[in-house]
Amino acid sequence: SQKIEQNSEALNIQEGKTATLTCNYTNYSPAYLQWYRQDPGRGPVFLLLIRENEKEKRKERLKVTFDTTLKQSLFHITASQPADSATYLCALRNQAGTALIFGKGTTLSVSS
Amino acid sequence: DGGITQSPKYLFRKEGQNVTLSCEQNLNHDAMYWYRQDPGQGLRLIYYSQIVNDFQKGDIAEGYSVSREKKESFPLTVTSAQKNPTAFYLCAIKDRGPGYTFGSGTRLTVV
Numbered sequence: 112s113q114k115i116e117q118n119s120e121a122l123n124i125q126e127g128k129t130a131t132l133t134c135n136y137t138n139y140s141p142a143y144l145q146w147y148r149q150d151p152g153r154g155p156v157f158l159l160l161i162r163e164n165e166k167e168k169r170k171e172r173l174k175v176t177f178d179t180t181l182k183q184s185l186f187h188i189t190a191s192q193p194a195d196s197a198t199y200l201c202a203l204r205n206q207a208g209t210a211l212i213f214g215k216g217t218t219l220s221v222s223s
Numbered sequence: 224d225g226g227i228t229q230s231p232k233y234l235f236r237k238e239g240q241n242v243t244l245s246c247e248q249n250l251n252h253d254a255m256y257w258y259r260q261d262p263g264q265g266l267r268l269i270y271y272s273q274i275v276n277d278f279q280k281g282d283i284a285e286g287y288s289v290s291r292e293k294k295e296s297f298p299l300t301v302t303s304a305q306k307n308p309t310a311f312y313l314c315a316i317k318d319r320g321p322g323y324t325f326g327s328g329t330r331l332t333v334v
Contacts, residue, residue, distance in 0.1 A: 154313050157320075157323060
């Protein structure tokens with residue numbers, strides 16, 4: 112069955128550094144992958160979508176890469192700020208194409 | 224939350240009781256979803272509905288039921304058959320854009 116792994120539960124970095132989060136998936140070849148941000152006690156908020164034919168996508172300080180050979184997406188936040196502290200989730204469509212399945216998330220803490 | 228409303232924000236359930244969580248949207252979208260979130264478990268799909276009067280089981284549907292009588296409403300009932308209902312429940316709609324829009328969630332606690 113499909114499996115999504117975000118291999119760090121927590122990541123702590125200093126302000127101004129680049130945060131890199133990893134999302135790996137198995138038993139599936141998704142047409143696209145999505146990243147969400149979730150703050151404590153709130154619902155996830157959509158950030159970016161990257162398609163299988165796109166190697167890289169950027170939005171302000173965010174950059175996402177998608178390597179379909181490695182079955183991996185990397186999510187980068189450059190010049191990180193304490194306000195970037197949150198849990199970041201990656202998501203793929205299920206094999207039936209009817210709903211998203213989510214990784215467990217990586218909680219990023221940016222210290223000043 | 225972009226036109227999707229979940230209520231209540233906090234809900235307490237006694238053992239053996241059924242409770243119903245509300246999810247309403249005013250964006251005229253067809254597809255709606257219910258997810259459950261436990262600490263360290265990420266989001267797991269309970270039920271989804273792609274059109275009125277139709278819904279499908281997700282990965283963890285046992286102990287839950289839903290209805291979709293109106294396009295704008297997709298209530299979730301947590302039945303007494305759900306043995307471990309304490310969790311954060313999230314409702315979502317499929318945007319016209321690329322992502323999902325989530326409600327603010329209902330935190331259910333068994334007392």
